[in-house]
Amino acid sequence: MTAPPRPSCSTRGRISGTAPVYRPAIATSLHQQSTATHVATHGPAPAPRTPQSLLLKNASALLGPELEYAPSVDILVVDGVFKEIRMGAYTGATDYNDAADYNDGAVATRLHHDISCGVMDCEGLLIIPGLINAHTHIGDSVGKDASLKGSVDDKIHPVMGLKPRILARTPPAGLVGFMRYSCISMLRRGTTTFVDFREGGRDGIGMIKEALQDVPIRSVILGRMNHYQTADEIRSNTSPFTPAMEGELECLLHECDGIGISGANENSDDALCHYSGTGKLRAIHSSETPESVSRSLEMTGKSETVRALALKPHILVHMTHASTEDLRAVAGSSEIRGIVVCPRANSALAEGIPDIITIGKQTGCVLALGTDNVMVNPPDMLREMDYAWKTMTAMHKTPVDPTEVLKMATVNAGRMLGMPVGVIGKGMLADCVMIEKHSLDLEPMHNPHAAVVHRTTESSIRAVMVGGRTAHGKII
Numbered sequence: 502m503t504a505p506p507r508p509s510c511s512t513r514g515r516i517s518g519t520a521p522v523y524r525p526a527i528a529t530s531l532h533q534q535s536t537a538t539h540v541a542t543h544g545p546a547p548a549p550r551t552p553q554s555l556l557l558k559n560a561s562a563l564l565g566p567e568l569e570y571a572p573s574v575d576i577l578v579v580d581g582v583f584k585e586i587r588m589g590a591y592t593g594a595t596d597y598n599d600a601a602d603y604n605d606g607a608v609a610t611r612l613h614h615d616i617s618c619g620v621m622d623c624e625g626l627l628i629i630p631g632l633i634n635a636h637t638h639i640g641d642s643v644g645k646d647a648s649l650k651g652s653v654d655d656k657i658h659p660v661m662g663l664k665p666r667i668l669a670r671t672p673p674a675g676l677v678g679f680m681r682y683s684c685i686s687m688l689r690r691g692t693t694t695f696v697d698f699r700e701g702g703r704d705g706i707g708m709i710k711e712a713l714q715d716v717p718i719r720s721v722i723l724g725r726m727n728h729y730q731t732a733d734e735i736r737s738n739t740s741p742f743t744p745a746m747e748g749e750l751e752c753l754l755h756e757c758d759g760i761g762i763s764g765a766n767e768n769s770d771d772a773l774c775h776y777s778g779t780g781k782l783r784a785i786h787s788s789e790t791p792e793s794v795s796r797s798l799e800m801t802g803k804s805e806t807v808r809a810l811a812l813k814p815h816i817l818v819h820m821t822h823a824s825t826e827d828l829r830a831v832a833g834s835s836e837i838r839g840i841v842v843c844p845r846a847n848s849a850l851a852e853g854i855p856d857i858i859t860i861g862k863q864t865g866c867v868l869a870l871g872t873d874n875v876m877v878n879p880p881d882m883l884r885e886m887d888y889a890w891k892t893m894t895a896m897h898k899t900p901v902d903p904t905e906v907l908k909m910a911t912v913n914a915g916r917m918l919g920m921p922v923g924v925i926g927k928g929m930l931a932d933c934v935m936i937e938k939h940s941l942d943l944e945p946m947h948n949p950h951a952a953v954v955h956r957t958t959e960s961s962i963r964a965v966m967v968g969g970r971t972a973h974g975k976i977i
């Protein structure tokens with residue numbers, strides 16, 4: 502029998518129809534404003550142009566991978582990248598590769614010669630790395646608080662939940678419009694990169710790209726095949742991959758940054774193994790609820806997380822109800838780059854609270870933070886950090902360094918993604934947040950890291966920079 506032909510990878514058409522009318526004034530699309538290292542910027546490459554430089558003078562900043570506080574610093578941004586950093590009292594490293602040429606006088610000279618461009622006096626500002634929301638589903642932005650009753654599956658299960666019904670009955674333009682709202686909302690609260698589990702196959706990817714057209718935020722889009730297997734298919738380890746489906750997967754991966762699998766309970770071992778052969782980022786939900794953990798055991802006799810490892814995932818999401826054995830299995834996996842925890846979403850869904858400290862200790866993994874479904878939790882990383890810090894402290898009845906929480910929202914997430922973001926250091930992409938040190942809620946600022954983690958709000962953010970350009974607010 503002849504195999505059915507594979508679909509061609511032609512680009513899908515733009516979404517038509519009327520989007521919500523709310524159109525706040527924002528900077529132009531990220532795709533048009535930076536020639537920096539490619540990071541999930543979908544669309545045509547920008548045309549070559551004259552290098553653009555900006556010197557941010559007299560700022561306080563959290564520098565390098567340790568987020569060390571520098572009370573007074575000059576930061577030179579060239580073509581969307583942190584080029585040089587000149588400190589007063591600060592003597593630590595500011596990049597991963599070369600920490601040798603600071604405080605030697607030469608840096609100051611180079612800065613002096615390079616500042617034929619714009620100079621901004623940032624006195625009174627604390628500059629921190631742009632926040633990274635490491636796990637979202639902005640596709641359900643239309644369903645905010647549509648149901649507060651029922652189980653997790655009743656609300657957001659990709660097949661049986663309220664979510665797919667809401668999505669099915671909303672016109673694509675409406676979905677796109679509310680996804681755009683979420684992107685703008687994240688930007689205003691300091692998020693400069695987000696990692697989205699994008700359901701709906703290639704059409705879903707087309708929608709998020711449409712939403713991002715004029716919002717200068719970085720996106721990492723993890724697409725998903727619009728195919729979920731039944732319990733019987735999983736028990737019998739049936740492969741879903743026909744030649745047509747393989748072709749569709751190839752096309753899907755061509756259009757996004759990797760795959761975001763809903764979970765082991767919707768995929769057979771064979772399917773997970775098949776996905777493990779894909780070359781881009783691989784991420785999967787795991788052990789989010791007690792029900793999902795027990796369903797896996799009932800169906801297959803194996804734990805959900807152990808089954809998820811068949812994907813050879815780079816990123817695990819949740820692990821809220823992972824057992825000690827699960828955490829041990831993850832610790833032994835060489836592929837995993839990090840775990841994303843979502844404490845507010847888990848709490849909102851009455852799932853419990855992830856024991857972040859134990860997950861980190863027992864797996865040895867890099868930990869990042871995500872806000873998960875917009876339907877159940879606002880995509881606000883400032884509130885996510887606050888909640889994570891308080892719950893970590895309360896669960897272990899011991900002080901937790903807020904720097905470690907801020908790292909989860911910046912440094913760790915960048916490292917997990919393998920992207921030059923999340924750190925203010927030489928050679929990193931110039932994504933940062935300018936916070937007013939003297940704002941009502943922050944002054945006097947005795948501990949900058951604590952101030953960011955649990956006192957900073959949208960109103961204390963002066964501006965947000967993405968790729969060296971002001972994406973929100975005004976620096977001066």
Ligand SMILES: [Zn+2]
Binds near residue numbers: 638786818
């Ligand atoms: Zn999720």
